Amino acid sequence: xxxxxxxxxNKVTEKGKDVELRCDPISGHTALYWYRQSxxxxxxxxxxxxxxxxxxxxxxxxxxxxxxxxxxxxxxxxIQRTQQEDSAVYLCASRPGGSSYEQYFGPGTRLTVT
Amino acid sequence: GNSVTQMEGPVTLSEEAFLTINCxxxxxxxxxxxxxxxxxxxxxxxxxxxxKADDKGSNKGFEATYRKETTSFHLEKGSVQVSDSxxxxxxxxxxxxxxxxxxxxxxxxxxxx
Numbered sequence: 713x714x715x716x717x718x719x720x721x722n723k724v725t726e727k728g729k730d731v732e733l734r735c736d737p738i739s740g741h742t743a744l745y746w747y748r749q750s751x752x753x754x755x756x757x758x759x760x761x762x763x764x765x766x767x768x769x770x771x772x773x774x775x776x777x778x779x780x781x782x783x784x785x786x787x788x789x790x791i792q793r794t795q796q797e798d799s800a801v802y803l804c805a806s807r808p809g810g811s812s813y814e815q816y817f818g819p820g821t822r823l824t825v826t
Numbered sequence: 827g828n829s830v831t832q833m834e835g836p837v838t839l840s841e842e843a844f845l846t847i848n849c850x851x852x853x854x855x856x857x858x859x860x861x862x863x864x865x866x867x868x869x870x871x872x873x874x875x876x877x878k879a880d881d882k883g884s885n886k887g888f889e890a891t892y893r894k895e896t897t898s899f900h901l902e903k904g905s906v907q908v909s910d911s912x913x914x915x916x917x918x919x920x921x922x923x924x925x926x927x928x929x930x931x932x933x934x935x936x937x938x939x
Contacts, residue, residue, distance in 0.1 A: 745926060755915065755929040768924045803870065805927075813858040813877070813919040815927055817870040 714738065716818035718804050724824045725794055733789045733821045737806030744781060745807070745815060746789050750800035758802075761787060762809070794825045828853045830916050832930035839906055839937050847901040847933055849890075849916035857918040859883075859892050859899040860927070864913040873901075873914070906937045 717736045725731050737744050746758040757771040761781040772778070776794075781787040791798055801822050805815040833848040851857065861873040861883070874883030876892035876899065883890050888903045899916060916930040 743925070747927075754931050755927075757926040757928075760924040760926055762924070768926075770924075771926070805870075807925070813921065813925050814860060814872050814875050815919075816872065817862075819869040 716804055716806055716816055718802075718818040718821050720821055721819065722822045722824075724826060727796060727825055728793055730790065730792045731794055731823065733791075733802050733823070735787045735789070735804030735818060737785065737787070737804070738816055739785075740808070741806035741816075742784070742809035743807040743815075744787050745805045746779060746787070747803045747805065748800045749803055749820070753800075755803075758789070791823075794823075796825050799823055799825045828857070828918060828920055828928040830918055830928055830930040832914075832916050832933050835933035835935070837933060837935050839935070841908055841937055841939055842905045843937075845901070845903040845906045845910075845935070847914055847916075847935070849899045849901065849930060851897050851899065851916075851918050853897075853918055853920060853928075855920060855922070857920050859890070860917045860919070861888070861890055861899070861901050862915045862917060862929075864915065864932070866912070870915070906935070908937045908939055911935055911937045 744761045760768040776792045779789045801820040803820045804818045807815045829852045858877045860875045862870045863873045874885040876883040879894035881892045913932045915932045917927045
C-alpha cells in the first residue's frame with residue numbers, strides 16, 4: 713500500500729519568508745508525528761497528533777513553528793519568518809495507534825533557508 | 827528523560843565481515859526499541875523492532891536483542907554486503923502519552939567490496 717508522502721521534496725526559501733510543508737500519512741493511521749533532522753542536532757521530535765485530541769507541541773523550537781492536521785489525515789507544518797537555522801530535513805511519520813509503536817516515515821522535505 | 831547512546835562512527839568494513847553496532851538506552855518504564863536505516867538519498871526505514879525484554883528483532887540478516895539488564899539493543903549481522911552501506915539509528919519509544927521516538931545520533935556504515 714501507499715506509504716507516507718511529503719511535499720515538496722525540496723524547498724529553498726529566503727530568510728524571513730513563510731513556508732508550508734505537507735504530509736499525507738498512511739491511510740488508517742491515527743497518530744502522526746513531525747521530526748526534524750539536522751547535522752548538528754540529529755533527529756528531533758517536533759509535534760504529535762493523535763486522532764481528534766489536542767496535539768502535543770512540546771518539541772516545537774519556537775512560536776514561529778505551528779502545525780495542523782485536518783480531518784484526522786493530512787498535516788501541514790508551517791514555519792513563519794524562516795531563519796537560516798531552520799534549514800534541515802523535516803520528516804513526517806505515522807503510526808497505526810493502539811499498542812503498535814513503530815512509526816513509518818516519509819521521504820522528508822529538505823528545507824534550505826538562504 | 828529518555829536517551830539513546832550509539833557508538834561513535836563511522837564504521838568501514840569489508841564485504842562479508844561481521845557487524846556489531848552498539849546501542850544503550852535510558853528510559854523509565856518499558857520502552858519499545860527499534861533500529862531504523864537510512865540509505866543514501868532515501869528516508870528512514872524501519873529495520874527491526876523489539877517490544878519487551880529478551881525479544882529478538884530480525885530482518886534482512888540483521889538481529890538485535892532487547893537486554894533489559896544491560897539496557898542495550900546492539901545490532902548485529904553475520905556477513906555484511908556493499909548494499910548495507912547506510913546510516914543506522916537506534917531509537918526507543920516510550921509507551922506513554924505520545925510515544926514519540928528518541929533517536930541516537932546515528933552511525934554511518936560503509937562496506938567496501
